[in-house]
Amino acid sequence: MCCTDMALAYVEAHASWGAANTKPSLGRDHSAFVAVAPDGSARAEFAVEGVRCAACMKAIERGLAPMPGVASARLNFSDRRLAVTWTREAEPDVPAILAALEMLGYTAQPFAPGGLADAEAAETKRLIQALAVAGFASMNVMLLAISVWAGNISDMSPENRDLFHWIQAVIVLPAAAYAGRPFYEGAVRGLRAGRVTMDFPITLGVVLTLVMSVVESLSGATHAYFDGAVMLLFFLLIGRVLDQAMRQRTRAFAENLAALRCERATLAGPDGGLRDVPLAELAPGARILVRPGERVPADGLVENGTSDLDQSLVTGETAAVAVRGGDRVFAGALNGSGALTVRVTAAAGASLLDEVEGLMRRALEARSRALVLADRATRLYVPFVHAGAALTFVGWLAAGAGWHAALLDAVAVLIVSPCALGLAIPAVQVVAAGALFREGVLLNDGTALERFAQVDTVVFDKTGTLTLPEPTLSGGRYAPAALESAARLALSSRHPMSAALVAAAGPAEPFPGAQEAAGLGVRAVVGGVELRLGSARFCGAEAEAAAAVAADPEASVICFRAGDGAPAAFPVRQGLRPDAAEVVAGLAALGHRVLILSGDRAASVEAVARRLGIAEWEAGLTPQDKIARIEALERAGRRVLMVGDGLNDAPALAAAHASLSPVTAAHVSQAAAHALFLGRSLAPVLSVLAAGRRARRLMLQNLWFSAVYNVLAVPLAATGCLTPLIAALAMSGSSLAVTANALRARLATMPAPVPAAHRPTAPAPVAGTS
Template sequence: MCCTDMALAYVEAHASWSEANTRPSLGRDYAAFVAKMPDRSSRAEFAVEGVRCAACMTAIERGLAPLPGVASARLNFSDRRLAVTWKAEAAPDVPAVLAALNALGYAAQPFAPDRLADAEAAETKRLIRALAVAGFASMNVMLLAISVWAGSVSDMTPENRDLFHWIQALIALPAAAYAGRPFYEGAFRGLRAGRVTMDFPITLGVVLTLVMSVVESVSGATHAYFDGAVMLLFFLLIGRVLDQTMRRRTRACAENLAALRSERATLADTNGGLRDVPLAELVPGARILVRPGERVPADGLVEHGISELDHSLVTGETAAVMVRGGDRVFAGALNGSGALTVTVTAAAGASLLDEVEGLMRRALEARSRALVLADRATRLYVPLVHAAAALTLVGWLAAGAGWHAGLVDAVAVLIVTCPCALGLAIPAVQVVTAGALFREGVLLNDGTGLERFAQVDTVVFDKTGTLTLPEPVLTAGTFDPKALATAARLALSSRHPMATALAATAGGSEPFPCAEEAAGLGVRAQVDGVELRLGSARFCGAEAEAAAALAADPEASVICFRAGDGAPVAFPVRQGLRPDAAEVVAGLATLGHRVLILSGDRAAAVEAVARRLGVAEWEAGLAPQDKIARIEDLQRAGRRVLMVGDGLNDAPALATAHASLSPVTAAHVSQAAADALFLGRGLTPVLSVLTMGRRARRLMLQNLWFSAVYNVLAVPLAAFGLLTPLIAALAMSGSSLVVTANALRARSGAAGTPAEAVGRPPVAAPVPSAA
């Protein structure tokens, strides 16, 4: 099925941009939308209206390739964002790109997330209003049509019949003019650019049916077909609204990355003064101040200061990392308790955060090129429908039947082959399956992900926050109750995640009033003349105790406590495994899936988790590029990979994988990149999405086959004059009801508990095979 239009608000925005294109100063207005890349090339992104199927993507990219200076044009089909890159020696020409897109039949404007959000909301409202109008008109016109049908076999006079026809016209004509706008506009844009889109046969069928019905009413004929036209629009709009509902806003990727990126930085000049500057003004070699609680605005090296940085979103490492002079820091990392002076090594456009964004963008663009079932089904639809209707008209004219009879049968062909069943075949299954998955604790981000889940044969897990729970806890052990209680009270004065875990687990309730934090080291307090310390091993003089604790539990991180000259204590804190992780991994293996762990965490911690879960293939210390490389290697070997991850460092891998899943506690960027999110503390939803994905794909294929068989049977009947446009409309409506009823079968078929998935054979725990 072709995809929905972008927002109607884009039309007005495009008009304002087009008007601006005539002004000589326009180039300066677009400067904010053009980014300079590290290789000195220029790049801009555009929101494109009217992208509806894979053919649109090809037409746009080929149409922009001849523009002077354009190195590449790549359209992300999932969010309708076009990325245009100009060569290093060429000046970026945004107006030329907009003009070329307009000539191709697509309205566009430079991409801005806030405008896109407003445009999508406006488009959704427009479709719902159109659906409401078409539904209201369908009900009323059908009631009048039923009266005419009943009167035809009773004593209705021709005058009353004509009156009812004209009342139908008064309702149907304005309703069709309003409700059909999404299709008329798409057809007109395509024709203006010399292309025939999926909207063209719809528009042609509706317009010809209405025109012919008016002609029949004027001539006093027995039948008019206003009901068929408005019912046609009603069912098609149902498909449009369903598709719009399932199309999640992948623009969230850009917004969530922007949330991690500081828009301004505190620049330290050579005289020791501080100045707040935009991020764009930072250059390599600049000195910036990063205060406690701020995110690092650019990659760099620490010049002065000691603090602890939360790198978990960047590297996946659970423990906060202590940094001091000479250590490397990355944009997006959250500064802890100390102020840092950082020398910038990579500023805006070249930081690790920018690299992650680029990796995600390329991965999403690559994924958007994979045709889903609906795209494959519609590639041949338009030419076949047009050919069938044209041959019907030509055939009847050649047989001497006249224009009227030939046109009636040609319109019947257009109506009976209208893509209602085809349009509902996929989104109806998606919506029903999304509801079933929700009951299993899974929130579907992208309806097309169901088809990818059905094909998965390899599952790759991240460790931190995915196989383990997101919140750290104090591990079981024998501790001095008094030391533990005192450490827990002291922990209440620290913002460090391990201190928070210690306080929560040990039940600290009231902090010491005199506690103070030592930047980058820990927290101390004087109580009854005794100094209490909680923090790093060095801060507490507990290096030996910390080493012993880590040797006993390689997965743990250590927070230490010391009271005066007493013996220090090392408290191991770690993220525990999800309660059903072992059962789910065993269930995946039983179902024939290959399971791997790819993590950015320490090798000792990853190995311990892999051993406990029985996973033979694992790798640790991986950067985002490394995870992508491993997944691409698997996919080149013919594997269909499901990536399950939660951190910012997992987001590019989630976008690269054939299908992706994230916990609802994941970083927002990872949530946006994933096909689905799962709720709760368990991993059972991983089994649910795989089994229900296979069931959904099987139902989609059944619906598509039914649509194909229906058309094969109905077209000859309409072409040979055995179906009037009215009967054709009823047949079309019936086919839509059939595929919708079949889609409702997706409500069953969840995976059940992990124990069930492991302990029962596939016959008892059905895993439908992908057709």
């Protein structure tokens, strides 16, 4: 019976989940963790500890499915976040779910954004400490072991050999007891729940090796195997630490989304009084006050006030959007300069921010369904090693050998097999991650390399991805004095486009006493003359602004005026990344399909697509639209790499088969992406695809080597041809072999240069802000 079947049978044997005696005494009300959907179904999320492989994921999902009222249970393997949905007729029972998970061998708690950081940090610290202890013990014990090996073929006396064995025991036994805790605890937890996990054969091999080593030392035998046990723990802890580091990064998206959400709002009463209330008390029709610097707590319509809002969550627009009475605003938008009175149209649970979070959560849950190479290898490894060791022990006993000899050969089987397989994937990941880091790419997920290797379609967002994140002053000649004064005023502005004036004018100091006018611009009085920078209306420059827009319809315009002098209009836009054309041409030359999916205006997206030679593009897309397009591509058999940076790209980044985001992206997008890239160049898109293909080849080579090695080594160990000492040496040798092969991933990850025939001419700067 497989572990998932055992877990299912165990849960079905305890079907009375609602009984009072099955619920742990939690001492708190968990109703706050349950969200009720518009259709009446309830949903709660849990942070689950102890999930190590895909088999654990299946055990949990199949184990919770038979519970009364549970409609579905889906575990996100990337961040160990379990989502449980109850039917409309069922009463949500959080303690029963926690009790069920405990019976299955997992500890859990209701998920609270921001509440896992301390637990994650503590687990990472524990693993690093265990790795340090195992590494220190391994180095010292190997020095003693080499002395014993040399002494066994020279003139070492039995007394000295026994002394060296006991010194090894003094070092290894406490070190193994401490360093092996992550594996021992996992094995015990699984056995209590009736499951055999990946930790069990590791624990069994280490414990039996240590016990046999102590027995051999007591009997004055020639060999002891303390070094093999502690080295096995050291190598396996390397992989566990790397996995924990990758996993810790993937859990960040919930905290990042929580940072956009307001917990309270300022409610404006009918009499004009203001009252601070929890977000849950807001209802459609309520009037709320949003002060400068605050985030909008709920979707609504502006009744009074003007301001600039950062609404990149909706459109990807990096420039602040001017809003006034009648304009729609969305939860999570950051209010810039003016106070707004907003009438709520969608409150907590129904806002666009909630919808984006739901899209992201479902995309991550769907993404975690895929089994990667390491999971497949794990599923084969556990029964293979168990069966081999058990058959060896039983076979030798049946052949008339004593228990001592039979146990030695069984231990040899346990020792000889796991290390090459355990390092086959992590070794390549570490080396390839280092090579990509040197090229400005930071991997954000343990499955990233395998996913990049399978990509055949690349989808780009436009703003901040194909274009540079910072705006630049566009064309034209300007009076140096006007540009200098405008730039000094721009230093006092929070408008994103004002940075273009500062960059164009060079180093300067802001005017003293400059003040920002809500939703309009910045003013200052210098030498008795009022200087203004901001909108055309604010500067009385409507004609100049209209002329600038007519000359460049895709540019944003910032206006400047000094007293009664002639105003100036500065067109500002975002240029393409310097190598965007070469990268797109390189992708096409390699046979990849390239598209643009953007929330920006059609004219702006079309201009970029035309200059880059991208035939397929769509504009004005919402986060839902982007996910729908990506899912359609996936259903057509494509493997999509999404490259984006905005908050509105985060669900699409999570839904795509693979994803890449610039390090300047919104924090939510960074957390959703499989990798981040640094700098102004778009070349990392080519780098990750080349590195992924190379890494996958090396992973497969290592797995095949591990399989061949085990096919040869396990029978030799089972037939008594390998002592545990030789098995430990073979294990170390196989580990060195797969590590040496993995080092080939350090080679350049960039593909060959784009052929001249495919290389377009350098494009002109492109307008657009989204």
